Amino acid sequence: MLKKLIYISLFLFGIILLIGCNYLENQNVRKVGMLIESSLHNHPWEERGYDGLLAIRDQYDVDIYLKEKVKSEHEIVNAVDELVKNGVTLIFGHGNIYGRYFADIASNYPDIHFVYFNGGYYADNVTSLNFDSHAMGFFSGMIAGKMTDTKQIGILAAHEWQPEIEGFYEGVKYEDPSIVVHINFINDWNEVDIAIDMYERMKRNQVDVVYPAGELFSDVILERVVADNNYGIGYGADQSYIDSEAILTSTIQHVDKLYMLAAEKVMNQSLDGGILFFDFQDEVISLGKYSPDIPLDFQEAVNDLIDHYKKTNLLPNEQ
Numbered sequence: 546m547l548k549k550l551i552y553i554s555l556f557l558f559g560i561i562l563l564i565g566c567n568y569l570e571n572q573n574v575r576k577v578g579m580l581i582e583s584s585l586h587n588h589p590w591e592e593r594g595y596d597g598l599l600a601i602r603d604q605y606d607v608d609i610y611l612k613e614k615v616k617s618e619h620e621i622v623n624a625v626d627e628l629v630k631n632g633v634t635l636i637f638g639h640g641n642i643y644g645r646y647f648a649d650i651a652s653n654y655p656d657i658h659f660v661y662f663n664g665g666y667y668a669d670n671v672t673s674l675n676f677d678s679h680a681m682g683f684f685s686g687m688i689a690g691k692m693t694d695t696k697q698i699g700i701l702a703a704h705e706w707q708p709e710i711e712g713f714y715e716g717v718k719y720e721d722p723s724i725v726v727h728i729n730f731i732n733d734w735n736e737v738d739i740a741i742d743m744y745e746r747m748k749r750n751q752v753d754v755v756y757p758a759g760e761l762f763s764d765v766i767l768e769r770v771v772a773d774n775n776y777g778i779g780y781g782a783d784q785s786y787i788d789s790e791a792i793l794t795s796t797i798q799h800v801d802k803l804y805m806l807a808a809e810k811v812m813n814q815s816l817d818g819g820i821l822f823f824d825f826q827d828e829v830i831s832l833g834k835y836s837p838d839i840p841l842d843f844q845e846a847v848n849d850l851i852d853h854y855k856k857t858n859l860l861p862n863e864q
Contacts, residue, residue, distance in 0.1 A: 574811055577601055578610040578628040579637040580621065585613065589760045589781060590734070590800075594639035597804030604805060605812065621646045629654060635811055637661065637804065647671045658816065660807050669818045674803055677824040681796040682709030683860050684832060684847055685778045686716020688793050689754040690724055691843055692776055699752040700728045701740050701766060703759035709796060713756055713778075719862045727752055737762045744769060754793070756780070767792060776836075783833035795833030803829045826855050 579598045581591045595611060602609045610633055612624045621643060628636055637660050638647060644664030651659055651668040659671045667673055689698050698717055702710045710728065717724050727750055729743040740762035744755065756778040757766035763780040764787065770777040771788040779785065779795025803823055810816035823829045832851070835844045850861055857864075 573814070574605070574607060574635045574808075576608045576610065576631065576633040577635045577637070577808070578612065578631075578633040579639055580612045580615040580624055580643060581639045582616050582642065583614060585611075589764075591639065593782070593800040594637070594804070597801040598637070600801045600805050601808045605808065616642065618646055622650060625650060625654070625657075629657060634658065635660070635808070637807075644671070644673055658811055660811075660816075665820060667819050671818050672807070672816055673820045674807060675820065675822045676708075676798045676803070676830060677822040678707065678709040678796070678798070678830065679712035680825060680854055680860060681798075681830050681832065682712025682714075683716035683719070683862075684851060685709075685756065685794055685796050686713035686718075687720045687847060687850075687861075688716075688835075688839060688843075689713070689756065689776070689778055690717040690720030692793055692839060693721075693724060693754045695751040695753045696721070696724045697750055697752045698724055698726050699744070699747040699750075699755045700726065701743055701747075701755065701757040701759065701762070702728065702730050703734045703762075704732060705730050707758055709758055713758075715860075715862060725750075731759065731762075734759050735761045737765050740766055741769070748773065754778070758796075776838075779833055785834040785836075789834070790836050790838050792833075793836045793839060797831050797833050799829045799831070803827075825851060826858075 579594060581594055583591050585591050585595055598609050610628055610631060615621055615624045625636060634656060635658050640662055641664040643661040644666035647659040647661055648666040648668050648671050651671045655670065657670060661673060663675050664673045700710060700713060714726050717726050727747055731739050744766050754776040755766060755770050757763040758780050760781040767777040767784055767787050771791040776791055776793050779792050781798055783795045783797055785792045807816060854860060
């Protein structure tokens with residue numbers, strides 16, 4: 546009888562030990578931090594990053610820490626050191642400026658996983674998350690090409706390297722090769738006044754569909770587009786709230802979903818250091834609501850092409 550009780554006790558102890566090990570393995574992250582370049586107030590990109598941080602908190606019941614206005618190397622190093630001292634083991638840098646600095650200091654924090662957006666720097670514990678935005682640009686470009694009357698379309702881009710810019714251009718030309726696409730680069734995410742000046746010049750060229758591909762200035766430009774009785778394509782988030790008819794659709798990057806995806810991989814110890822890309826297939830990129838001005842059959846055609854792209858990774862001009 547005593548031997549039987551000993552076996553039962555050892556068996557139960559083994560179960561408890563296994564449960565404990567699994568718990569520790571899956572719950573190794575209890576505190577998550579985020580660095581942002583600006584403040585949350587009136588900065589849509591930063592607000593969307595914080596929404597992702599809140600989603601992680603709610604899903605995994607972790608403590609979160611937000612550090613605002615962290616830009617320089619000195620500020621980044623100090624912020625990381627402070628977060629680590631507070632027990633944070635997963636740190637998001639909400640922008641591409643953090644990549645180089647994270648890679649430089651990563652070896653000093655082997656138990657910390659660093660995650661940032663849109664860059665080419667990585668290490669064993671540094672991961673770059675990238676929206677593969679070419680396709681979202683392509684499909685929205687098709688819509689712009691369908692809806693222009695003047696055959697003059699404008700792109701206001703923050704930076705030349707944005708994949709959605711090339712995609713948008715290709716989509717317009719796929720729909721109608723005769724359309725003229727005017728492209729201006731602001732070389733900054735935040736220069737609203739320059740964006741307005743460029744839009745006014747585009748109007749003189751009879752541009753009647755505009756894609757302002759920069760989150761801080763997109764609202765301002767689209768409001769002017771609506772006032773001028775032109776069409777616009779939203780950027781970053783669904784901007785149909787500005788005008789459900791004039792905003793033909795929006796190219797949406799679901800930052801919160803991508804952060805949740807990264808956090809899930811960290812919790813499961815399956816997030817590797819490296820440069821990772823995410824697209825429609827990962828449910829982190831989509832098009833927004835369609836304007837009722839777009840013919841219904843064309844809406845359905847675009848949806849079918851997006852579904853085909855999800856299955857094959859082939860855009861219409863590659864098939």
